[in-house]
Amino acid sequence: MLPAFSLIIPCFNEASRVRESLRVTLDYLAANAPESELIVVNDGSTDATGSITHEVFSHAKVATRVLEDFPNRGKGAAVRSGLLAAQTPIGLFSDADLSTPLSEIPKVIEPIANCDVDVAFGSRALKRSLIGIHQPWRREYAGRVFNLLVRVATGLPFWDTQCGFKAFRMDACRPIFKASRVDGFAFDVELLYLARHAGLRMREIPVRWNHAEGSKVRFFRDSLLMLREVISLRGRR
Numbered sequence: 001m002l003p004a005f006s007l008i009i010p011c012f013n014e015a016s017r018v019r020e021s022l023r024v025t026l027d028y029l030a031a032n033a034p035e036s037e038l039i040v041v042n043d044g045s046t047d048a049t050g051s052i053t054h055e056v057f058s059h060a061k062v063a064t065r066v067l068e069d070f071p072n073r074g075k076g077a078a079v080r081s082g083l084l085a086a087q088t089p090i091g092l093f094s095d096a097d098l099s100t101p102l103s104e105i106p107k108v109i110e111p112i113a114n115c116d117v118d119v120a121f122g123s124r125a126l127k128r129s130l131i132g133i134h135q136p137w138r139r140e141y142a143g144r145v146f147n148l149l150v151r152v153a154t155g156l157p158f159w160d161t162q163c164g165f166k167a168f169r170m171d172a173c174r175p176i177f178k179a180s181r182v183d184g185f186a187f188d189v190e191l192l193y194l195a196r197h198a199g200l201r202m203r204e205i206p207v208r209w210n211h212a213e214g215s216k217v218r219f220f221r222d223s224l225l226m227l228r229e230v231i232s233l234r235g236r237r
Helices: 016-032 049-057 075-085 102-113 136-152 169-178 189-199 220-230
Strands: 006-013 037-043 063-067 090-094 120-125 165-169 202-206
Touching: 006 075, 006 136, 016 037, 016 049, 016 090, 037 049, 037 102, 037 120, 049 063, 063 075, 063 120, 075 090, 075 189, 090 102, 090 169, 102 120, 102 165, 120 189, 136 189, 165 169, 169 189, 169 202, 189 202, 189 220
Parallel strands: 006 037, 006 090, 037 063, 120 202
Antiparallel strands: 090 165, 120 165
16 A cells, blocks of 8 residues: 555546546555545636536545636646645646556655655656657657757756656645746746755656646647746755
């Protein structure tokens, strides 16, 4: 059995897959971490994401909550809301498409539970053989370039800051969440940047990962915005 943790899933217009994703997640938690909680942050969805989530949660066997963020503020804001609402010692956020399988959860939860690290996060770059279904080549190589630019701009020594699978020791990281300001897709970089400058213990861990269609990232526009957000971190503490 895994120790209790809070699993945060940010959702924006995920009606097409949120039912199955939540069903699978609830089954996993009930079997492997029944003292945990599942928090969905509905980030201003204009489809049936919210109503589907409430329906699925009405049959849950573990603790659940739905946070309604309106209007849409961005993935970073949604993840921040969920983590700040967590009521267990460990917080983990995962994407709604479950691109990193739930079976990988022990890889990032156990190092924190064992007091080895304060932040443990999944990486697609450390062992690319673990990638099952790859992104379209343009997105994959753009991601590699982005992470190289992140290393140069921030001094972070990590090879994949954008994998949506990160776990935190809540007592050490709550000040980081409160200090974060990025609401968009570069929020991962900001959290890692603030954590490093706070002297927290961090570990990048290779995980299995599969590309799922339906990404909310608009390739050119959001890539440029993310880069601008990353550059703005320079000099922040």
